[in-house]
Amino acid sequence: AQTVTQSQPEMSVQEAETVTLSCTYDTSESDYYLFWYKQPPSRQMILVIRQEAYKQQNATENRFSVNFQKAAKSFSLKISDSQLGDAAMYFCAYRSAFSGNTPLVFGKGTRLSVIA
Amino acid sequence: GAVVSQHPSRVICKSGTSVKIECRSLDFQATTMFWYRQFPKKSLMLMATSNEGSKATYEQGVEKDKFLINHASLTLSTLTVTSAHPEDSSFYICSARAASGEGTGELFFGEGSRLTVL
Numbered sequence: 001a002q003t004v005t006q007s008q009p010e011m012s013v014q015e016a017e018t019v020t021l022s023c024t025y026d027t028s029e030s031d032y033y034l035f036w037y038k039q040p041p042s043r044q045m046i047l048v049i050r051q052e053a054y055k056q057q058n059a060t061e062n063r064f065s066v067n068f069q070k071a072a073k074s075f076s077l078k079i080s081d082s083q084l085g086d087a088a089m090y091f092c093a094y095r096s097a098f099s100g101n102t103p104l105v106f107g108k109g110t111r112l113s114v115i116a
Numbered sequence: 117g118a119v120v121s122q123h124p125s126r127v128i129c130k131s132g133t134s135v136k137i138e139c140r141s142l143d144f145q146a147t148t149m150f151w152y153r154q155f156p157k158k159s160l161m162l163m164a165t166s167n168e169g170s171k172a173t174y175e176q177g178v179e180k181d182k183f184l185i186n187h188a189s190l191t192l193s194t195l196t197v198t199s200a201h202p203e204d205s206s207f208y209i210c211s212a213r214a215a216s217g218e219g220t221g222e223l224f225f226g227e228g229s230r231l232t233v234l
Binding site for chain 2: 011032033035042043044045047050051052091095097101103104105106107109111
């Protein structure tokens with residue numbers, strides 16, 4: 001079974017600074033997807049960024065980018081120019097591409113605080 | 117983007133009663149829906165996978181008789197917590213797979229339902 005590990009329960013960053021959230025995963029599959037989700041106090045899950053395993057190029061979405069190291073099974077999220085609205089719980093997630101019935105497997109999450 | 121609506125967002129019930137939570141895909145057909153449970157300050161734990169027109173597949177440790185899942189149409193899945201007890205209090209979230217989004221692997225989430233059992 002696949003597992004996702006987030007080793008940082010809590011992180012903090014100064015406003016306008018850069019922070020990196022760590023994520024590692026374990027799988028024997030070669031084809032899969034990786035995601036970072038943001039969960040603010042409203043509890044709504046918001047997709048931040050996704051990465052297809054077959055793509056070597058790291059995904060970027062405005063201030064958010066990932067460092068995807070397939071061989072190391074590492075998928076870190078970098079948030080640049082941090083804003084107060086970035087404060088939330090961040091979950092790293094894995095999804096197999098084997099079939100459409102596969103769910104997301106989540107890490108335990110990292111709570112990010114942004115200091116004004 | 118694909119929209120998933122979950123209702124009710126909050127529900128309070130007495131111990132021993134049953135509560136139904138609905139998960140609707142508003143602008144796409146969801147052949148598969150996933151139900152997650154989230155305890156305070158914890159991660160999302162998969163409870164079950166439901167496919168339209170067939171019985172749900174439950175994760176190990178999840179009581180299928182307590183958490184009844186029905187996926188009768190391509191746009192609606194329901195989770196019924198039967199004979200609820202205080203330990204069933206939690207945040208329940210559904211997510212849905214859209215066939216059109218399969219190339220991205222993305223699942224779409226409802227807003228979640230907070231259940232409090234007194």
